[in-house]
Amino acid sequence: MKTDIDQMRFDLRIIASWIEPGSKILGLGCGDGELLHYLKVHKKVRETGIEIKESRVATCIEKGLSVLQGDINEEILDYPNDCFDYVILSQTLQQVFEPDALIKNMLKVSRKSIVSFPNFCHWKIRFQILKSGHVPRTRELPYAWYDTPNIRVLSINDFRRFSKEVGFKIYKEAAINAFDDGKKGKVVGVMPNFFASYGIFMIGKY
Amino acid sequence: MSEYIEHDQTSVSAGLVEKKFFTFAGSPDEMPLESGAKLGPITISYETLGTLAPDKKNVILVAHALTGDAHMAGVYSTEDTKPGWWDIMIGPGKGIDTDKYFVICANILGSCMGSTGPSSINPKTGHPYGFDFPLVTIGDMVCAQKKLLDHLGIEKIFSVIGGSLGGMQVLEWMVRYPDKVVSAIPLATTTKHSALAIAFNEVARQAIIADPNWCGGNYYGGKKPDMGLAVARMIGHITYLSDESMRMKFGRKLQDKTDLSFDFSADFQVESYLRYQGAKFVERFDANSFLYITRAADYFDLEKKYGEGSPVKAFSGAKAKSLIVSFTSDWLYPTYQSKAMVKAMKKNGLDVSFCEIEAEWGHDAFLLPNKRLSNLIKGFLEGVRRENGY
Numbered sequence: 001m002k003t004d005i006d007q008m009r010f011d012l013r014i015i016a017s018w019i020e021p022g023s024k025i026l027g028l029g030c031g032d033g034e035l036l037h038y039l040k041v042h043k044k045v046r047e048t049g050i051e052i053k054e055s056r057v058a059t060c061i062e063k064g065l066s067v068l069q070g071d072i073n074e075e076i077l078d079y080p081n082d083c084f085d086y087v088i089l090s091q092t093l094q095q096v097f098e099p100d101a102l103i104k105n106m107l108k109v110s111r112k113s114i115v116s117f118p119n120f121c122h123w124k125i126r127f128q129i130l131k132s133g134h135v136p137r138t139r140e141l142p143y144a145w146y147d148t149p150n151i152r153v154l155s156i157n158d159f160r161r162f163s164k165e166v167g168f169k170i171y172k173e174a175a176i177n178a179f180d181d182g183k184k185g186k187v188v189g190v191m192p193n194f195f196a197s198y199g200i201f202m203i204g205k206y
Numbered sequence: 207m208s209e210y211i212e213h214d215q216t217s218v219s220a221g222l223v224e225k226k227f228f229t230f231a232g233s234p235d236e237m238p239l240e241s242g243a244k245l246g247p248i249t250i251s252y253e254t255l256g257t258l259a260p261d262k263k264n265v266i267l268v269a270h271a272l273t274g275d276a277h278m279a280g281v282y283s284t285e286d287t288k289p290g291w292w293d294i295m296i297g298p299g300k301g302i303d304t305d306k307y308f309v310i311c312a313n314i315l316g317s318c319m320g321s322t323g324p325s326s327i328n329p330k331t332g333h334p335y336g337f338d339f340p341l342v343t344i345g346d347m348v349c350a351q352k353k354l355l356d357h358l359g360i361e362k363i364f365s366v367i368g369g370s371l372g373g374m375q376v377l378e379w380m381v382r383y384p385d386k387v388v389s390a391i392p393l394a395t396t397t398k399h400s401a402l403a404i405a406f407n408e409v410a411r412q413a414i415i416a417d418p419n420w421c422g423g424n425y426y427g428g429k430k431p432d433m434g435l436a437v438a439r440m441i442g443h444i445t446y447l448s449d450e451s452m453r454m455k456f457g458r459k460l461q462d463k464t465d466l467s468f469d470f471s472a473d474f475q476v477e478s479y480l481r482y483q484g485a486k487f488v489e490r491f492d493a494n495s496f497l498y499i500t501r502a503a504d505y506f507d508l509e510k511k512y513g514e515g516s517p518v519k520a521f522s523g524a525k526a527k528s529l530i531v532s533f534t535s536d537w538l539y540p541t542y543q544s545k546a547m548v549k550a551m552k553k554n555g556l557d558v559s560f561c562e563i564e565a566e567w568g569h570d571a572f573l574l575p576n577k578r579l580s581n582l583i584k585g586f587l588e589g590v591r592r593e594n595g596y
Contacts, residue, residue, distance in 0.1 A: 048557070057561045061529065062581050064589020068548060068560045078552040 008038055010178045010185030011116050011198050015088060018114060018172060018202055019043055023085035026050070026110065028072040028102075029092040033060035040065065048084075050075045073102055079109040086112050091198075093117045094150040100166050107168055107205050116200040119175070121155035123194050140178070140197050156192050156199040163203065172202035219289060220255045220280035220297040220304050225320060227251050230353050233329075237349065243340035247329065250354050251320025252276045252312035255296060256304035258360075263596055265360050266302055266587075267351065268292065268311040269368030269375035272442070272499055273491055275319035278311040279304075294575050301580035302367065302587070310358075314375070315350040316342040316498040324494035325426065337423030342498060344371070344506045348378045352386075362386055364596070365587055366526075369393035369572040370539070371499070374506050377547070380524045381512050387526040389590045391583060393572045394536050396543040397508040397517060397550075403538055406445050407500040410438035414493045423494050435493040436484030443483050448535035448568030452476060517550035527557040527593075529586040531579065533571040534564050559586065 005013055012035045019025065021043045027036045030049030033056075039045040049067035051057045060067035068075060073096070076087075087110040089102070094117050096102050106113040118140045128136035135145045143150065154162070156175060163170050175192030178185035188196040229249045231237040236246030253276045258264070268278050270291065279296035281289050296302045296309055313321035316339070324339035331338075355363070366379045366387055373395025380390045399407075417434025419425055447455075460466070461478035472478040513520030528551065532544035541562050551558040563578055565571035572579065 046557075054561060054564055058563075058578055058582055061559050061561060061589075062585030064585055064592060066527070066557050066559045066589075068552075068558065069562050070545075070560070075552075078549050080553065080555065083555060 005038065005042070007183070008034055009182040011176060011182065011200060012038070012090065014174050014176065014187075014200055015090060015114050015116065016043070019045065019086060021045070024083070026076075026079070026084045026087045028076065028087060028089045028106070030056075030060065030065075030067060030088075032056050033063055033065045033067065035088065035090065036060070036065050036067075037063050072096075073098065073105075076102070076105045076109060081108055082111060084110040086110055086114055088114045090114075090116045091118065094120075094152045094154065096152060099152055100162075103162075103166060103168065103203075107203070110204075112171060112202055112204045114200065114202050115159075116198055117154060117159070118150070119156050119193065119196050119199050120153045121157065121193050122197050126194075138197075156196065159199060159201060163201075167206060168203045169206050170201055170203055174200045176200065218298045218300075219293065222284075223253050223255060223277070223280035223282065223290070225251055225253055225276060225282075227320065228354050228357050230357065237346075237353075239340055239346050240343045241341050245322070245340055245342075248315065248322045248350060248353075249320070249326070250312050250315070250322070250350055252310060252354060253278065253280075253290075254308060254310050255280060256306070256308045258308040262360055263362065263364060263594075264307045265355075265363050266307045266309045267355070267363050267366045267379075268296065268302070268309060269351075269366065269372035269379075270311060270314065271368070271370040271372045272503065273487070273496070274313075274372070275317070276311045276313040276321075277319075278309070292573065294573075295580060295583070301583040303584065306591075307364065307587075310355070312351050312354050314347045314371075314499070316347070316495060316502060318492035318495040319490075321350075323492065324423065324498055325492040334426040336426065336494060339494070339498065341501060341505075343502050344374045344378050345382065345511070347502070348375050348382060351375070351379075352383060355386075362388060365389040365391060365590065367391040367393070367583070368395075370395055370569065371503050373539075374503065374508075377508055378506075380526050380528065381508060381520060384523050384525045388594060389587070390526040390528040391531070391586065392528065392544075392547070393531045393579075394533055394539055394544075394569055396539040397520065397547055398506060398510070399504050400543070403445075404504045406441055406538075407504055410441045411497050411500060413437035413441065414497060417493075420493065423497075425493070430488070431493045432488040435488045435491065435496060436481075438493075438496055439484045439487040439491075440480040443480055445538045446568055446570040448537055448566065450535050450566045451568050454566065455479075517546060518553045521547075521550045521554050521556065524551070524554065524556060527590055528559070529582065530558060530560045531572070531582065532560075532562045533567070533569070534562060535566050536569045536571065538569040 024046045027049040036047045057069040087106040125136040175188040175196030231246035231248045236244035277290040279290040279293040313319045316323045328335045373392035376392040414434035417431035419429045420431035456476040459475045532541040548560045
């Protein structure tokens with residue numbers, strides 16, 4: 001069972017390229033284990049995933065991944081300090097009730113953390129609000145206001161400001177646009193907070 | 207564990223299997239027990255399936271539950287219609303694949319299904335031990351299994367797997383012999399009985415002890431305490447089901463009648479079911495063994511024994527990669543107990559996976575056909591194989 005990098009979501013490919021081989025990794029909200037499986041096969045990482053949904057946990061374990069069923073906010077509390085090389089939170093930050101507490105706990109148990117999230121200040125969203133007068137719905141954020149799991153609305157610039165307020169260091173960042181169900185994409189160099197649909201950050205303690 | 211299991215008739219069987227015996231701890235080398243007593247000689251009955259690899263690295267030890275035996279899968283003859291208790295899980299291409307692994311299951315010490323227990327002959331008297339049999343613990347059971355593996359020349363177990371009381375043995379193996387166990391799968395189990403679990407066991411034991419035929423445990427050769435044992439089994443069965451499963455299975459349905467009989471016969475289906483389970487059980491199980499094994503289960507306290515009360519400390523010496531599984535409707539060993547184990551293992555940096563399977567069948571769920579459980583076990587074992595380069 002091999003995960004081909006071309007089949008993997010574009011944002012996950014960027015994250016994968018940042019991980020050093022042989023690292024110890026914690027994937028929060030790891031879903032079906034796509035990224036963890038790729039990293040295990042191609043980068044020989046020692047992986048742990050946390051996922052709340054039973055069927056997804058089962059899919060991961062069937063792939064031979066080490067995954068725990070549980071709530072990421074609670075499960076992360078059990079690990080010793082600096083237990084992992086990387087903790088990854090991919091496209092979940094916008095759904096977390098207490099993002100600052102979670103980020104602090106991630107920084108505590110890891111050397112470095114990687115966080116990715118959809119950019120709510122992408123130009124299409126900005127124009128939709130101006131033009132329609134409705135809360136925007138896009139391919140990346142397809143939900144209505146009453147059923148969205150995305151309870152934390154943030155932009156790439158907001159995350160940078162957040163790093164100063166919470167007090168963590170940004171080691172690396174990438175802004176991307178993804179298309180074809182996220183399978184394809186490209187890195188955005190110019191005015192990322194305006195043109196990019198996702199932000200990816202590698203962060204760490206000061 | 208249930209008296210009968212729904213077998214998948216279409217599945218491939220593990221085939222013919224033979225019950226074997228191993229005797230050790232003969233005088234003067236009796237086995238010291240945790241209680242301080244010594245026991246010997248000890249016979250352990252066991253069965254094996256699959257082929258032992260030349261490097262002996264493909265060994266899986268299956269630990270059975272309270273009233274199980276070594277007959278985990280397969281049949282004794284071509285006419286035998288009743289396969290072993292975990293036939294749905296163990297066999298060619300199944301969750302525990304006998305084409306790949308050499309699978310061993312041994313009857314626990316203190317039982318009555320071929321291994322030494324209270325119904326065995328005490329060599330000192332020439333009569334069954336009865337209540338002269340020393341109390342044995344989960345640790346003693348595991349110690350006896352270790353002697354069997356030593357005898358078979360097996361130094362390392364690829365995986366030790368078991369549910370319920372079998373899961374306690376798995377945990378004991380992980381902690382007692384950390385260098386001997388590569389991986390472990392404790393299912394629907396606990397590091398220690400709750401007061402609720404002890405309470406049920408105590409009521410079951412008192413039912414046996416109150417039976418006039420029990421005679422202080424010295425009933426061999428005479429009338430057996432069948433009524434007491436049957437009631438004990440009925441209590442057990444209540445704990446193996448759940449409110450939900452009983453509601454779905456029985457509700458308030460009547461058994462072979464259209465109206466209440468206004469007497470104390472088995473009006474309700476649930477009554478009839480429990481009576482049937484009790485009656486079947488006394489045909490095959492010894493009342494004293496039931497007392498001894500339930501006591502061992504109540505005494506089991508991994509945290510006290512290995513961690514001075516701390517679950518984190520208890521697992522501090524363990525090394526095995528593990529897969530822990532609980533079931534949503536299990537009220538005997540509820541999920542919070544599995545989660546406590548997971549937490550303690552995480553705090554020790556152990557490689558642990560955990561899944562709580564949605565199942566309405568209560569504690570017994572691990573014995574019932576469940577594709578999710580089979581796939582979890584299969585995938586986990588394959589992963590361990592790849593990681594270890596087997």
